[in-house]
Amino acid sequence: MIRRLVLLVALLVARPAAADVFEHPADAALLARVLAPAAGVLKDAQSLRGRYRQTKQLADLPQPLVAEGDFLFARALGIAWRTVTPFPAELLITPDALVQRNGGAEQRIEAAHQPAVRAIAQLFFAVFTLDFDTLTAVFRPYAEAHVDGQWTLGLRPLQALGAIEEIEIRGGTMVADVELRERGGDRTRIELLATEASAVALSDADRARFASRP
Amino acid sequence: MTAPTASLRLRFAAWLTLVAVLAAVFVVHVRPHLRIESDITAMLPRTAPDAVVAQALDRFGVAAGRRNVFLIEAPDFAAARAAGAAFARALAHGDAFESVEFERHTDLVAADALFGPYRYGLLSARDRALLQQGRSAELEQDALRGLYTPGGLLRLRPFADDPFNFYGDFLAGLGRLDGRLTLRDGVLAVEGPGQPAVLVAATLRDSPFAVDAQRAAAAALDAAAQAMHAAAPDAQMTPSGVLGHAIANTERATREIGLFGSLSLLGVVAVFLYCYRSLRPLLLVTIVLGLSALAPIVVVHTLFGQIHLLALVFGSSLIGVAVDYAIHFFSDQFRDPPHWSGAAALAHVRPAILIGMTTTALGYLAFLLPPFPGLRQMAVFSVAGLLMAGCTVLLAFPLVAGHGGRPMPVRLGRAMHALARLRRPADRVLHPLLALAIVATGVGLWRLEFVDDVRALQSSTPERLAQETHVRERLGGGMDTRFFLVEGADTETLLRREEALRDRLDALVGRDVLGGYLALSRVVPSAQRQAQNRALLAERVYADGAALPRLLAQLGFADAVVARQRAAFAEAAGRTLTLEAWLASPVSAALRSLWLGDTGRGVASAVALNGIGDVDALRAATDGLAGVRLIDRVADISTVLRHYRHVALLGLGGALLAIAAVLMLRYAPRQALQQLIAPLGGCLLTLALHGWFGVPANLFTVLALLLVLGLGVDYGVFLREGGALRPIPMLAISVAALTTLLAFGMLSVSATPFIRSLGLAVLTGVASTWLLAILASAPRAGAAA
Numbered sequence: 001m002i003r004r005l006v007l008l009v010a011l012l013v014a015r016p017a018a019a020d021v022f023e024h025p026a027d028a029a030l031l032a033r034v035l036a037p038a039a040g041v042l043k044d045a046q047s048l049r050g051r052y053r054q055t056k057q058l059a060d061l062p063q064p065l066v067a068e069g070d071f072l073f074a075r076a077l078g079i080a081w082r083t084v085t086p087f088p089a090e091l092l093i094t095p096d097a098l099v100q101r102n103g104g105a106e107q108r109i110e111a112a113h114q115p116a117v118r119a120i121a122q123l124f125f126a127v128f129t130l131d132f133d134t135l136t137a138v139f140r141p142y143a144e145a146h147v148d149g150q151w152t153l154g155l156r157p158l159q160a161l162g163a164i165e166e167i168e169i170r171g172g173t174m175v176a177d178v179e180l181r182e183r184g185g186d187r188t189r190i191e192l193l194a195t196e197a198s199a200v201a202l203s204d205a206d207r208a209r210f211a212s213r214p
Numbered sequence: 215m216t217a218p219t220a221s222l223r224l225r226f227a228a229w230l231t232l233v234a235v236l237a238a239v240f241v242v243h244v245r246p247h248l249r250i251e252s253d254i255t256a257m258l259p260r261t262a263p264d265a266v267v268a269q270a271l272d273r274f275g276v277a278a279g280r281r282n283v284f285l286i287e288a289p290d291f292a293a294a295r296a297a298g299a300a301f302a303r304a305l306a307h308g309d310a311f312e313s314v315e316f317e318r319h320t321d322l323v324a325a326d327a328l329f330g331p332y333r334y335g336l337l338s339a340r341d342r343a344l345l346q347q348g349r350s351a352e353l354e355q356d357a358l359r360g361l362y363t364p365g366g367l368l369r370l371r372p373f374a375d376d377p378f379n380f381y382g383d384f385l386a387g388l389g390r391l392d393g394r395l396t397l398r399d400g401v402l403a404v405e406g407p408g409q410p411a412v413l414v415a416a417t418l419r420d421s422p423f424a425v426d427a428q429r430a431a432a433a434a435l436d437a438a439a440q441a442m443h444a445a446a447p448d449a450q451m452t453p454s455g456v457l458g459h460a461i462a463n464t465e466r467a468t469r470e471i472g473l474f475g476s477l478s479l480l481g482v483v484a485v486f487l488y489c490y491r492s493l494r495p496l497l498l499v500t501i502v503l504g505l506s507a508l509a510p511i512v513v514v515h516t517l518f519g520q521i522h523l524l525a526l527v528f529g530s531s532l533i534g535v536a537v538d539y540a541i542h543f544f545s546d547q548f549r550d551p552p553h554w555s556g557a558a559a560l561a562h563v564r565p566a567i568l569i570g571m572t573t574t575a576l577g578y579l580a581f582l583l584p585p586f587p588g589l590r591q592m593a594v595f596s597v598a599g600l601l602m603a604g605c606t607v608l609l610a611f612p613l614v615a616g617h618g619g620r621p622m623p624v625r626l627g628r629a630m631h632a633l634a635r636l637r638r639p640a641d642r643v644l645h646p647l648l649a650l651a652i653v654a655t656g657v658g659l660w661r662l663e664f665v666d667d668v669r670a671l672q673s674s675t676p677e678r679l680a681q682e683t684h685v686r687e688r689l690g691g692g693m694d695t696r697f698f699l700v701e702g703a704d705t706e707t708l709l710r711r712e713e714a715l716r717d718r719l720d721a722l723v724g725r726d727v728l729g730g731y732l733a734l735s736r737v738v739p740s741a742q743r744q745a746q747n748r749a750l751l752a753e754r755v756y757a758d759g760a761a762l763p764r765l766l767a768q769l770g771f772a773d774a775v776v777a778r779q780r781a782a783f784a785e786a787a788g789r790t791l792t793l794e795a796w797l798a799s800p801v802s803a804a805l806r807s808l809w810l811g812d813t814g815r816g817v818a819s820a821v822a823l824n825g826i827g828d829v830d831a832l833r834a835a836t837d838g839l840a841g842v843r844l845i846d847r848v849a850d851i852s853t854v855l856r857h858y859r860h861v862a863l864l865g866l867g868g869a870l871l872a873i874a875a876v877l878m879l880r881y882a883p884r885q886a887l888q889q890l891i892a893p894l895g896g897c898l899l900t901l902a903l904h905g906w907f908g909v910p911a912n913l914f915t916v917l918a919l920l921l922v923l924g925l926g927v928d929y930g931v932f933l934r935e936g937g938a939l940r941p942i943p944m945l946a947i948s949v950a951a952l953t954t955l956l957a958f959g960m961l962s963v964s965a966t967p968f969i970r971s972l973g974l975a976v977l978t979g980v981a982s983t984w985l986l987a988i989l990a991s992a993p994r995a996g997a998a999a
Contacts, residue, residue: 054362056361058769061770067363089363162368162369162382190364
């Protein structure tokens with residue numbers, strides 16, 4: 001009980017500090033400077049892989065919904081997002097489509113028909129690679145550098161993007177976590193853990209994960 | 215001498231009155247309201263089954279015709295966006311365009327404002343199907359996946375308000391964009407290979423075919439392009455839409471009118487100076503030409519309320535025909551130069567001119583036969599011009615032509631005598647030659663191909679077509695010209711009928727027979743469908759123990775949350791989204807043209823299609839559906855073209871039979887047959903030549919042949935009746951044929967395909983008729999000169 005209380009207090013204290021980034025509007029030059037530690041690594045990366053933990057906090061629901069799994073980002077191919085718990089599922093995010101795989105079945109939503117799919121794909125690619133051009137085309141950016149090479153990036157949609165009100169991204173040499181806050185109070189936090197960048201091309205086995213299955 | 219002079223004066227006075235009336239009507243009535251139309255489809259027949267449908271189609275066509283899309287490309291997106299903004303701002307500044315769309319900030323917010331209150335009656339096709347089939351377990355799985363994976367990140371409402379994302383799915387279905395379009399930084403952008411590009415859409419205030427509106431729009435476009443280059447020097451703009459084609463066609467037609475008119479005029483001046491060597495005939499023929507331009511404009515504008523540009527292009531060839539009567543009149547002086555006078559000429563050429571005028575007018579009247587408004591204008595234009603020319607020659611010339619003529623120029627005389635001295639070769643030479651000619655004609659006719667496809671008859675400049683292709687490729691396709699027309703006694707009936715149609719279309723889309731479609735009822739379901747949707751949700755989602763309470767309880771939501779959702783659902787029970795509300799909202803802008811409004815027997819709408827794979831399957835989709843039909847104007851018009859080509863061919867045969875009958879009455883059978891060689895042979899030879907050169911023939915070719923009959927049937931008669939004075943009718947018909955060839959020769963290089971078809975057929979037809987008339991009337995060798 002005490003530990004929970006401490007945690008709650010810590011959260012309450014931590015929140016305003018985290019929200020601070022939105023007091024620091026950024027331009028392209030500032031973004032480049034603040035994000036320099038990560039940009040160098042991400043620029044040369046052919047692929048990124050690691051584990052993730054997604055914590056969703058819904059308004060009106062006391063306990064968070066937690067999902068865990070791993071991810072593989074491959075330049076030009078897309079992102080393979082594999083959920084392990086609470087149930088196995090795989091989501092492929094490519095520039096052209098969103099492919100949901102559950103067991104043998106594959107459900108494909110073409111980006112050509114769904115602006116929302118395109119928006120998700122763009123957002124994920126841009127976040128993974130810290131693509132300033134795309135990010136600043138869709139969002140008003142805010143940025144803050146911390147002493148230890150860590151940084152916080154804040155994004156507010158220039159125009160309605162679903163219910164998303166703001167996005168906060170924290171990291172150092174890699175993106176460490178992404179938090180989406182929605183109108184109505186729903187919040188989704190995605191932590192990227194043990195991310196490894198690789199400058200060599202993907203193995204055939206990895207490449208096959210992006211191939212569409214009939 | 216007094217009596218004839220008095221009669222000549224009377225004629226002249228009558229002519230002067232006619233001219234005064236024409237001039238007065240022109241100044242008072244025509245000039246202030248002059249409207250020049252350039253819509254090429256106005257030349258084509260109306261194919262709608264009835265007036266109500268015709269009106270609805272017009273409305274759809276007018277709305278589509280006024281829409282323009284401008285693709286703006288630049289090396290990077292920021293430059294393209296800046297260029298697009300500058301372009302759109304400048305375009306909106308003038309008043310040629312009614313609306314200019316570039317930034318779309320409010321789309322989602324406005325959509326939510328409109329649809330939000332009615333969301334429980336709105337379901338996407340997939341969600342509806344899942345609910346109907348009782349597959350709520352799948353919906354629950356989807357909802358959970360949405361919670362635990364990034365796939366469900368973009369929601370419009372908080373999770374608890376719409377856990378199955380029904381409303382989000384419905385709105386996503388509306389936001390469906392075609393091809394490579396995407397919404398980027400608040401503007402429509404184009405992705406894919408090539409430079410970054412943005413779209414500006416603009417709607418014209420007036421028809422793109424009204425020549426005045428074209429001028430205003432062209433000026434606004436120039437200014438906008440300048441503003442764009444000032445904002446982004448590297449940016450490039452490519453237009454797409456009817457306007458560009460309409461402007462290009464107008465420019466081309468205007469150029470052709472000027473070119474054909476002045477070349478014809480030059481030819482006439484040269485012929486007159488050479489043949490008659492006096493200023494008076496030249497001056498008089500100029501008056502004839504001026505009046506035969508004025509009269510048709512007055513008559514056509516009065517009858518039709520406007521003049522079609524292509525009627526003017528066709529009319530510019532009229533000079534070559536209208537001049538014929540003056541040629542007949544002045545050539546008469548060569549008969550007896552010292553004693554010639556206007557009065558004498560009148561007595562001598564009046565029958566020939568009256569016959570010529572009648573047959574030619576009858577030839578043009580054949581153009582009235584098919585229900586093509588443009589063709590009818592051309593016929594009326596030509597007949598009015600001819601009658602004016604004939605009247606001027608017969609009424610005014612006798613008094614003012616003067617006395618005494620000049621002899622035929624020596625070299626011309628020699629040429630005409632040479633032609634007149636042509637003798638028929640001996641039978642042993644003639645018969646093989648004839649056989650050869652008949653075989654060659656037969657082969658040509660056998661190779662002749664008729665193409666009635668209307669697309670072969672329309673045209674645009676290569677530059678415009680390249681631009682259209684470029685935009686189409688960048689956008690990844692566009693809407694088809696075919697669409698469904700749906701009618702209903704009231705809006706509710708209409709929407710229900712659309713829904714019945716869409717059930718079948720969805721099946722076709724599923725089979726890849728159809729790429730996709732746009733329909734009002736996808737955005738605004740019928741009240742019946744909305745009630746069904748609500749009932750479906752009440753039973754399968756919001757009821758006790760149904761999907762929503764189950765899912766929320768499973769996730770751990772408190773009962774109060776579930777109760778709140780069910781209360782909100784119950785509270786919205788009486789609300790139904792109406793078409794009127796949608797039409798009044800800015801959200802409807804992109805699809806509003808599908809709504810065709812009141813028709814006089816109810817309301818109508820269009821269902822636009824793209825990616826049509828199998829037209830027959832689409833046609834079959836309307837079986838058993840009331841008030842739904844597939845509109846395929848291209849196929850309809852092609853069918854009409856083919857039908858009237860058959861009618862015109864029958865008409866041509868009938869005309870030849872009639873000519874044969876008249877000739878039989880006047881001449882002995884053998885002579886009559888000889889006289890028939892020129893008109894019949896001229897027609898067959900023309901068609902054979904088309905076959906030999908691989909030029910497809912069409913309705914307009916056949917109509918041109920009817921005109922050739924009108925122009926050339928008298929060649930043989932004149933030659934025969936001229937008798938001993940053979941060189942003089944020879945000169946008259948030769949000069950007449952020459953000026954006609956000049957005029958129609960120019961039409962045969964027109965950029966407008968069907969004018970080209972007419973020109974080419976008249977050119978070959980008149981040339982061969984003229985030649986055959988001279989050959990067929992050549993006396994036997996050894997006969998007296």
